[in-house]
Amino acid sequence: MNSISISIVIINIILALLFSLGAAPILVWIERRVAGFIQDRMGPNRCHIKGIRLGGLIQSFADMLKLVFKEDFEASGIKESFFFSLAPVIVFCSAFLTFMVMPFADNLKIGAQVFYMQGLPIDLGVLWFLAFAGLSVYGIMLGGWASNNKYSLLGSIRAGAQVISYEAAMGLSLVSVLITYGSIHLVDIVNFQGKLLFGFIPAWGIIIQPLAAIIFIVTAFAEANRTPFDIAEGESELVGGFHTEYSAMRFGLFFVGEYVAMSASSALIVTLFFGGYHLPWLNTQVLQNHITWVLAFIMIALPTVSFFFSKWMFNNNRWLEEGNIRNRESKLLFKVIIGINLLVILGLGFWLSLGVEEIGANIATAVIQVSTFAIKLLLMNFVFVWVRWTLPRFRYDQLQDLGWKILMPLAIANIVLTATIVVVFGV
């Protein structure tokens, strides 16, 4: 263990934390803003720190603060106090653990050493996800049961039945994917997707295995308890479902756990079907070989993007009254954007003029891949939010019908089809 390996491990853990836990407030914000825009409303736009609103992002932090400082109330009917407190911890931890094996970038080679770029350097890959996604349901079931409340219990029962039935379809849909990729290791899977199909199409999972992708995405929605599969929560019929009795940070853990689980599901979907950390047509090898050109492109692209963003910002980031403190924000942000642009361009220019070595190329590639992964993750999360504010909730029997009668046979058929193709064509 030298200083490089330790720092890489620390960076990995920080990245994993950022992508899962740090993403929670951002996801909450996305959820609210997107919901607002989809429904022709504004969404959060009021909360500010000295005029800085960041488009309402501050509200999420205010919310978190509120959850931390609220009274942690426990109804007198709750007899299993220990399990009541344990439940949100289980949900949170298992959601968090699932995220830990997602690779943010290709294996980083520094000198002779190779580092896994994931939170926990375990190469159990997909199985790990299945295992801990399955465990998170205990939190929901325990929470509902310990609440000693009929609505909560109903929510738990629904969650239990839902997870059992959707895990089967999820596992089966994964089998065909794994047959295609020939590995359960996520890095292998992503690198497979870095190749090109017929020489010009990126061999992304969504293109090679569209059916498995659809089934997996649907079941991932169910595993993450997101609409249209959030019958465990079902506020219109079950008040709040399993978390009816929860308040303050114990509810907060459920709340954050849901977003972390959503993030983890998104990460796995991205990794399995959307090329993971790869930019299309630019796999690790290509990136490393043409790193100078890529960096130069960034030097041009960044100011352009910043220009359009600033224009949009000045148009839209306004407050009702003139002279309100919130109206100063745009100018301030504009200065920050200019500063970042200058810094990045100067830094990159300086570096390019010095010439890029192999280690530098590798690190730059890793940074680009991490950003790619982050953007893909955010887009996938956006899809989760988008679906939530479009589709209505399934009725319970419809949900079971879909799981057992449609998704599972389809997944099995897909396995047979994939296996046949693999055996016949020997791909």
Place this chain on the structure above:
Amino acid sequence: MDMIFLILSFFAIAGAVGMVLAHQPVHSALSLILTIIALAGLFALLSASFLFMVQIIVYAGAVITLFIFIIMFLNVKEANLPKEPNKNITIFLGFIGLLPLNFLILKALYHMPSKALVLSQNGFGEIKSLGMELFEKWLLPFELISILLLVALIGAVVFGRKEEG
């Protein structure tokens, strides 16, 4: 290694004891999960990494979940639980009764040649080597098991169906 082993076995046994002693079935099931997960840890310690995952996915993730689901689904009232006034005494007596048996078996096993159980390298216990072994040498039992699973599935459906009339 030793420390991890001791901690995991402690949790496994504690969970098992809790399972037997608990009055409520839900408590029993939750204790059993503790045992199952601790056992999964022991599997990992024996470098059976695939079994570790299978134990968690199948046992903890599916079987016990189903179990707790059924317990909640039946929503057994306190009054419908069996009365077991002498439970603790019978359990204690059972332990006393089983002590000699344990002693005998362990005594017999004690003379097996000792060898340190270590984490193995190069893919021992991983999915690939296990799969190779399974589909080369154990194909027939594998198929039989799958037929058994099918039969169990059909049986469960037949049992669970609403009775006519």
Place this chain on the structure above:
Amino acid sequence: MGIKIVKREGKSFKDRIYLPAILGGMMTTLGHFLRNLRDTSNIKTLNYPEEQPKDITSRYRGVHRLTKRDDGSVRCVACFMCATACPAECIFIEAQEREDGVDEKMPKVFTIDLLECVFCGGCVEACPCDAIRMDTGIFTFVAHKREDFLLTKDKLLSFEAKKEKA
């Protein structure tokens, strides 16, 4: 079990796999999202506490009030018509003999439970004496306790009609 099986509409394969319909819905919501993202000034939301709604018409059914006679006393004669008409049964009246010679009968207790009220306006329609109206224009009614949502006779008498803006 009382499960009612509803026949599904749509026979063709396209209808039955739902995916085209789902995608269509997703496109609609995405369209809204992008339009509003491009130009937020399209959004018609009020910034509520700073901007108050201006479109409360005179027929808007706000919180109730009891009207008064010219001498300032209660107009209501406790005829129970409103309580009879109320579908939510949220009006609680007790009648009493009126001693001041203006009339024979008046309400001793006149309570409206706003938590039960559905704001249907049935009481106003039913009133033969024009004693109850919903023209206060109050559309928010905030309280900290359940008891505070019980509008008593005095409270109901204290409300004034909303002034029509010129």
Place this chain on the structure above:
Amino acid sequence: MANITVDGKILEVKEGALLIEELLANAINIPHFCYHPALGKDGNCRMCMVEIEGQKRPQIACDTPIKHGMIVRTKGANIDRVKRSILEMELINHPVDCPICDQAGECSLQNYYMDVGLYESRLSTPKVHGQKHVDLGANVVLDQERCVLCTRCVRFTQKITKTHELGVLSRADHSVISTFPNQPLSDPYAMNVVDLCPVGALTSKDFRFHKRVWFLASEEAICNRCARGCSLYVDHHKEKYKDEMIYRYRPRFNALVNGYFICDVGRLSYHQENENRNFHPMIRGKESEYEYAEGKLLRLFKRNIGKMLLVISSSLSLEEMVRIKALAGMYDATISAYEPNRFDEHFGDDFLKHQDLSANARALPLLGIEEHCMGFSEGFEQAELIVFIGRSDIDMVKTLAYETKNIALLYGYNPPFCEGLELLLPITSHTGRAGTFINCDGIVQYSNCAITHNQGHKKLLELLAMLLGDTLNTCEEVWEETIGKLEHFQGLEFEKLKHTAQKISL
């Protein structure tokens, strides 16, 4: 017998009877104010106009004797116009203050206006005002403006009570009903004028402004104030978040017993049903759960087999008495219905009020239940447990050496005291349970009133079934099992009895 044709239908009616009587008997709606079956015709209100073939003008149905072959029309544009004109005249000086008026909802004037009125007012001169609140005495309040001067109330005091307290003063527009100076209405049947008044002119102080009548639900019941057992309507209503309340008793027509009237004492006796029923089961002076107290009752009975005296009220229903008799047989107990304060000579009169204050005392000899002092004393000596059922006059044993005895009390109203009681178990009061009663003249009547209250006390029959260990919880079952087989009740059918009173020979 005569045949007449009414609106094209041929009716077979009694020759010489009043036309209105037969029309009403055949359920033909004919508006009327002044006619009342108990008071007869007066012919002053002119509301009951009908067209009779061969007569030039419309005739009043209440003063037209029936002749064979009469052809009568009660409907039609012409007769409606006549009725509307009469109604318009009745309403000229009427204040039309229905929202305030207590009669609204059961007011003839309102109904007739809705049937045939519905005109725009043509009045241009001011209305003649009368006094709005005249206290006539005896709980009756008069509103002179609302009066239509049908004189039913005046005729009631003339013909029924013969006290002649009311009369009509002044002339024309200024005619009003009034008492004579310093002679208020004061006879014991005065409140019947409130029921008689077809409009809201006479209202009862007792009921005034307490409840609008359309909220009230009516149950058919029997008064248990005295041995007459007048037929009643019990008007009750359960207001939201409150308990069931009885708001008034109204007389129910029963030709065999009370005709159209009841006495004021009986009419006001409903207050007891409302006020004196909120008490808890007590075991040795401590409050207890109902179920537990019930169990305690059963244990007391089982422990004291052969050593019990059941002191029952003679106002219990026939079913309850029969079941108590069975109970006494089962637990080898003595029954006594001895009541020292049963008779009140000041109470009785020659019209409806009866000096015997017990509602069902005639049933005691029929069932062979002891009601004399001797039997009571003997039973008292031998008993260790004394169970008072439906009565609370523990004072009568206080004079005897009762400290050595256990006393249990099953009662429907707040007991005067409860110290020293082994058990106090509330049961539903009179209006809380149905039952059959035999009045002083041997007329069997069924009281069908079973109003349930929030406190959820059990009916005596249910408790008796619990003690007897069977399931005869309702009157029907008791009749079917036992009473129907008793010799005095052989000819009676319970189904028929439910709706009509029947006489048996005592």
Place this chain on the structure above:
Amino acid sequence: MASSLFSYFVVAMVLLSIGLVGVFSRKNIFVIYMSIELMLSAVNLIFVALSNYYHSMASQIIAMMVIAIAAAEAALFLSLIVVLYRRKKTLDSDMYKALSQKETL
């Protein structure tokens, strides 16, 4: 050396004994079932330990099959319990004696 083969045997034997005691001494049919599962797991532990000891995959495969059988057993057993509970409204295994006789449930 705590993590020798023998120590795994000790753990497995303890778990197996607890499972046995559970089957013998409890009446709650759920607990009986869980005790059976516990015994299966204990045996699995021995298999996996032996696999490591002999460095052979065979016993791991057997362990895996045991898990599969346990899953099948769970499905059957639980549906049985549901049916029995619906009829008898109790979890007392003594009440299910009828299963051993020709008496109808």
